[in-house]
Structures are given as structure tokens and as C-alpha cells.
Amino acid sequence: xxxxxxxxxxxxxxxxxxxxxxxxxxxxxxxxxxxxxxxxxxxxxxxxxxxxxxxxxxxxxxxxxxxxxxxxxxxxxxxxxxxxxxxxxxxxxxxxxxxxxxxxxxxxxx
Amino acid sequence: xxxxxxxxxxxxxxxxxxxxxxxxxxxxxxxxxxxxxxxxxxxxxxxxxxxxxxxxxxxxxxxxxxxxxxxxxxxxxxxxxxxxxxxxxxxxxxxxxxxxxxxxxxxxxxxxxxxxxxxxxx
Numbered sequence: 001x002x003x004x005x006x007x008x009x010x011x012x013x014x015x016x017x018x019x020x021x022x023x024x025x026x027x028x029x030x031x032x033x034x035x036x037x038x039x040x041x042x043x044x045x046x047x048x049x050x051x052x053x054x055x056x057x058x059x060x061x062x063x064x065x066x067x068x069x070x071x072x073x074x075x076x077x078x079x080x081x082x083x084x085x086x087x088x089x090x091x092x093x094x095x096x097x098x099x100x101x102x103x104x105x106x107x108x109x110x
Numbered sequence: 111x112x113x114x115x116x117x118x119x120x121x122x123x124x125x126x127x128x129x130x131x132x133x134x135x136x137x138x139x140x141x142x143x144x145x146x147x148x149x150x151x152x153x154x155x156x157x158x159x160x161x162x163x164x165x166x167x168x169x170x171x172x173x174x175x176x177x178x179x180x181x182x183x184x185x186x187x188x189x190x191x192x193x194x195x196x197x198x199x200x201x202x203x204x205x206x207x208x209x210x211x212x213x214x215x216x217x218x219x220x221x222x223x224x225x226x227x228x229x230x231x232x
């Protein structure tokens with residue numbers, strides 16, 4: 001199974017909004033509405049930020065939101081803050097009862 | 111609060127078997143409410159899903175690793191384990207255990223261990 005495609009880097013100034021895309025190589029990879037997003041600060045455990053495309057776990061800031069259109073899912077971070085600087089990964093459940101991660105995006109706060 | 115902690119050999123020789131365990135505290139594997147997963151990150155690279163196991167012992171794994179991966183659950187110790195055979199330098203990575211995987215519904219990975227570095231080298 002091929003990794004989902006994400007931009008390598010996305011940057012923005014404090015207070016701005018940024019969007020990270022996550023595209024499947026074939027439409028069936030993100031066919032199901034089971035896309036999740038993870039924030040990963042190097043050296044720490046990854047953290048679930050969004051699940052089932054749009055849902056935020058308890059305790060995650062409402063500055064983080066998710067959406068999906070066709071075979072592309074997106075994570076938007078509004079009101080960008082210095083603490084948002086991290087790597088972000090999407091993940092999707094697949095029709096084969098497996099999971100696949102995206103290639104990862106490094107978010108830089110200018 | 112759920113806590114997961116990986117343990118195992120940090121250095122494995124090429125062609126040998128990598129063995130890791132994940133101790134779970136603050137929750138019971140035997141509840142059957144969740145599946146339990148392994149995920150890894152090679153140095154400088156992204157996350158790669160390895161596989162998940164139900165409390166019953168049923169498993170699903172990444173097709174690219176399937177022939178080399180085995181997973182098991184020890185409910186008496188509240189832990190689950192990973193074995194990866196015939197390792198090469200390409201298997202050098204930080205290995206994470208996590209709660210999540212398909213369990214009647216595709217669950218996200220909502221709780222992770224801190225990760226353990228495994229280096230494959232002679």
C-alpha cells in the first residue's frame with residue numbers, strides 16, 4: 001500500500017491559518033470517512049488531533065479542524081501559534097482492514 | 111489515565127529477530143473495547159503502520175511486512191508484543207505501541223507510548 005501524499009512543509013505567521021492536504025493514490029484509500037491526523041513533536045509521542053475526518057478528541061484546541069473532499073483530506077490550523085510547530089501526519093483506514101500514514105508535513109511558524 | 115510503555119532490545123544484529131513488548135496500565139487489554147497497534151518511524155522518515163492485534167489474538171499487518179511480523183497478547187500481564195524476523199538496517203527505527211486499530215469499527219490511534227529506538231547493526 002502506498003503512503004498518502006502530504007506537502008513536505010507548510011509555514012505561516014502567528015495568527016494566520018494554514019491547511020495541510022492529504023491525498024490518496026487511489027480513490028479507495030480515503031473512500032471511508034476514517035481519516036485521522038497526528039501532531040508529532042520530535043522526541044515525544046505523537047498526539048491524535050482529529051479522527052473520523054472532522055472530530056476533535058477532548059482536550060484538543062478548536063483551532064484544529066478537519067475536512068475531506070473526494071480523495072483528499074485536509075487539516076486546518078487557525079490562529080497559528082508557536083507551539084503548533086511540529087510534524088503532522090494523516091492516516092487512513094483502508095478497505096483491506098489495514099492503515100496507512102501520510103508522508104508527513106513539517107509546520108513552521110515564521 | 112492510560113499509559114503504554116515499550117520495552118525490548120535496543121540493538122539487534124542483521125538477520126536476527128526484533129522483539130518488543132508494550133505494557134499497558136490504566137486500562138485492560140482484555141476488555142475487548144480496543145485493538146492494539148505497532149507503528150514505527152525510521153530516522154529522518156515518516157510514520158509507518160506495522161500492524162494491530164485484537165485481544166482475542168487476531169492480527170492484521172502491513173502487507174510490506176506481513177511475512178516477517180508476528181504479534182501476540184498476554185492478558186495476564188496486560189501487555190502485547192511484536193516480533194519482526196530477518197531484520198536489516200532498514201528496520202532501524204523508533205518503534206511505538208499505541209491503542210487503536212479496527213475493532214468492529216476503525217478506531218484511531220488515540221494513546222501512544224513514548225517509543226523505543228531499535229538499531230539493527232552487527
